[in-house]
Amino acid sequence: MILLRQTLLLLWKDLLIELRRRDSLLTMFFFGTLLLFVFHFAFDLPPDKIAELAPALLWLAFLFTGTLGLAQLFQAERDHHCLDALLLAPLDRGALFLAKTGFNFILMFVVELVVIPLFWILFNLSGWNLLPRLFLVTLLGTVGFCVLGTITAAITLRARARELLLPLVMFPLMIPVILATIRCMESIMRTGDLAEAMGWLRLLIGFDVIFLTLGVLLFDSVIES
């Protein structure tokens, strides 16, 4: 209960600051949209390749926009040593992890809400009825991305070249979650359901649960180091 209360308090603070600064959300939104237009002009997707290429292109856009958000994730704490103020407080560090993950998830979700339908329009794709299922899988992938992203953002927090280091550390670790999400989306776009990709879906859910639990338990050591 205390963990939940502290998480909500930290999340409220992050959302309020983002609402006032609008740095991360606007940057992510414009960058995501820009990437879609670049893809639109660069690729001419043949109908038989759409199911293979569309999920990969979408996730490429999410990866880059998400990394921009992660680079700014602890910005408010870097200013005026506010991280020290949080570490000094009688706070469960797991709450800090959950709040930062939740905050990043909300930003990514808002961006995805715009980017996925825009992708459909730009590439003139049919099958709008598949979107709810695609969103569901995308959200599972986004949870994995945010969980692992928050841990790596905390690991690289005090590094000098953290903006360069973050993707270098994060992307290799992110391969299972990206691969599983893309395979699940591909299955939905090809067959309309997840029957072909149940193994990948289980991997994705397992990844989310394991790293979310590890994050709550180990964030204390991660943030202190």
Next chain:
Amino acid sequence: MRLIVKQLAKAYGYLWALRHLDLELAPGEFIALLGPNGAGKTTLLKLLAGLSTPSAGTIELDGQSLCANSAALRGQIGLLAPADHLYDQLTVIENLQFFTALYGKAPQERALVTILEEVGLAARAGEYVANLSAGLKCRLSIAKWRLLDPGLLLLDEPYGVLDGSGIDLLEAFLRRQCANGHIVIMASHHVARAVQLCSRVLLLHQGRLTFNEAKQSPWPSFDRAFGEFLPRGGL
């Protein structure tokens, strides 16, 4: 609150910032932590705040190890860093609400307004902290720690940004903390002011505790030990 430090040491790579420090402080003590630049004052404050892990030694607060029980004890420790530890994009009152809630306290709006009146910030309660000067931010930090009322309050160079009335405000707060049985440790280069307020003086030099005495008057040992660090004209 009783603080016991045994054989405390901190190394950064090959450099020993603090070596073999032993200390025992009783409730209500006011410590002036003095020493030249690079003596290890800030390192000691960070170790006592639990923001840094010692390379060796132990810190005990009321018989509990700070390293082993840091989560439980953190609520008892305050670190007043002038113009720091406040969120720029939150308003003055939102900062107070956020930090008090973080410490599991929920003061009423009236209590927050009263404390802001006392530190001279009532008229700016709705302003973003980013718009405040360093001195006003320090006043807000004073208000924050008055509300949180820590058993061990650490201060790192608090005088630099405060004006005359701000200093009076800070010193009144520190005296009240000690009167309530709390421990105050203040690192400062304002030797005269710090010595006037304190009950005990610690001198750090090259990471070692070279002087540890309760205040006396007259105090020849203090004059001898501090001669080289005192500003011209002494006290």
